[in-house]
Amino acid sequence: MATLREVLEANVREGELHEKLDDKRIRCFACGHCCPIPDGRPGVCQVRFNRGGKLYVPFGYVGGVQCDPIEKKPFFHAYPGALAYSFGMLGCDLHCAYCQNWVTSQALRDPAAVSPPLRVSPEELVREAVEQGAKVIVSTYNEPLITSEWAVAVFKEARAAGLITGFVSNGNGTPQVLEYLRPWVDLYKVDLKSFDDRRYRRLGGRIQPILDTIRRLYQMGFWVEIVTLLVPGFNDSEEELKRLTEFLASVSPDIPWHVTAFHKDYKMTDCDNTTARDLVRASAIGKEAGLRYIYAGNLPGQVGDLENTLCPNCSALVIERYGYLISNYRLTPDGSCPSCGTKIPGRWDASFRGQIASRPYLPRRRRRLSDYSWLLSVE
Numbered sequence: 335m336a337t338l339r340e341v342l343e344a345n346v347r348e349g350e351l352h353e354k355l356d357d358k359r360i361r362c363f364a365c366g367h368c369c370p371i372p373d374g375r376p377g378v379c380q381v382r383f384n385r386g387g388k389l390y391v392p393f394g395y396v397g398g399v400q401c402d403p404i405e406k407k408p409f410f411h412a413y414p415g416a417l418a419y420s421f422g423m424l425g426c427d428l429h430c431a432y433c434q435n436w437v438t439s440q441a442l443r444d445p446a447a448v449s450p451p452l453r454v455s456p457e458e459l460v461r462e463a464v465e466q467g468a469k470v471i472v473s474t475y476n477e478p479l480i481t482s483e484w485a486v487a488v489f490k491e492a493r494a495a496g497l498i499t500g501f502v503s504n505g506n507g508t509p510q511v512l513e514y515l516r517p518w519v520d521l522y523k524v525d526l527k528s529f530d531d532r533r534y535r536r537l538g539g540r541i542q543p544i545l546d547t548i549r550r551l552y553q554m555g556f557w558v559e560i561v562t563l564l565v566p567g568f569n570d571s572e573e574e575l576k577r578l579t580e581f582l583a584s585v586s587p588d589i590p591w592h593v594t595a596f597h598k599d600y601k602m603t604d605c606d607n608t609t610a611r612d613l614v615r616a617s618a619i620g621k622e623a624g625l626r627y628i629y630a631g632n633l634p635g636q637v638g639d640l641e642n643t644l645c646p647n648c649s650a651l652v653i654e655r656y657g658y659l660i661s662n663y664r665l666t667p668d669g670s671c672p673s674c675g676t677k678i679p680g681r682w683d684a685s686f687r688g689q690i691a692s693r694p695y696l697p698r699r700r701r702r703l704s705d706y707s708w709l710l711s712v713e
């Protein structure tokens with residue numbers, strides 16, 4: 335029986351995001367690690383590797399697919415109510431102890447993370463997304479930057495089918511990967527986990543490439559939303575939240591900031607779960623920093639107006655939500671407040687088209703995909 339590593343090494347193609355160094359070494363630009371990879375070795379993410387002086391990258395499989403309301407990604411200022419067909423591969427460039435997708439992200443690092451891959455083509459993924467009624471297709475679950483070549487192949491098909499495309503990412507990017515993605519990615523969510531470089535190093539990264547990426551994404555015209563999972567005792571001090579939200583406001587006060595509740599997961603079980611009060615406190619810090627659109631997530635019905643979009647000028651209710659459910663939609667066709675006409679930044683349809691689902695579900699396959707199959711049983 336093949337190991338997972340052997341299976342993944344067989345489902346690759348030559349990568350594009352790299353430069354050649356001396357002695358058959360390669361530097362990969364897909365994420366902020368910019369690994370110099372010697373011949374015969376993988377990068378930090380374990381899924382991109384150098385064989386004979388050529389970079390090979392994951393291609394032709396998914397670690398999982400799911401139909402999500404776009405509010406789950408979360409995007410609150412992009413096509414409210416839309417169905418986001420979500421897919422991921424395996425592996426990550428970070429190793430967060432509280433990862434909520436660890437079964438896919440840590441597949442080659444943690445023997446307990448077992449998620450057998452499914453073989454699929456870009457055309458088949460897009461066909462299924464369209465059959466499910468998706469408006470948006472999103473690369474998520476593992477870190478999409480490290481599988482950017484696959485995402486672009488899928489998104490080229492998706493664009494041809496009229497879909498909007500998105501990344502749900504830790505933001506550990508490079509100028510090269512953002513230039514590569516810009517023609518094909520519309521929406522970009524960054525998980526800004528902390529504002530402390532020492533803490534980022536505990537997760538396996540550095541903060542500076544992530545801050546640079548957020549600024550660059552905004553300047554390049556991606557639609558950007560930011561999430562911070564609030565972990566009590568890890569990243570929730572007043573001082574850290576103040577610096578984090580002041581940074582975001584310096585990029586643009588119009589960037590939506592989602593501050594979401596942590597629950598004990600994976601290897602981080604010694605921190606308390608986040609309370610609604612914690613979220614409200616963090617939101618107040620963000621508001622003081624100048625952010626105009628702040629959302630408290632994961633505790634529906636417990637955070638007052640912090641699930642809703644309010645006009646920053648007159649405080650009128652513009653979009654009302656309960657969890658992922660859109661319960662009232664009052665945005666005008668040109669994306670403005672219905673009371674005072676203030677433009678609300680975002681990517682909006684001319685009208686609300688209802689929701690196919692306000693909860694995630696696994697796709698019901700109406701048509702058998704020709705070779706959509708388990709790649710094999712892995713050890």
Ligand code: SF4
Pocket residue numbers: 362363364365366367368369376377378379380381382427479480
């Ligand atoms: S994606 Fe990042 S971690 Fe993986 S090889 Fe490239 S630079 Fe290294």
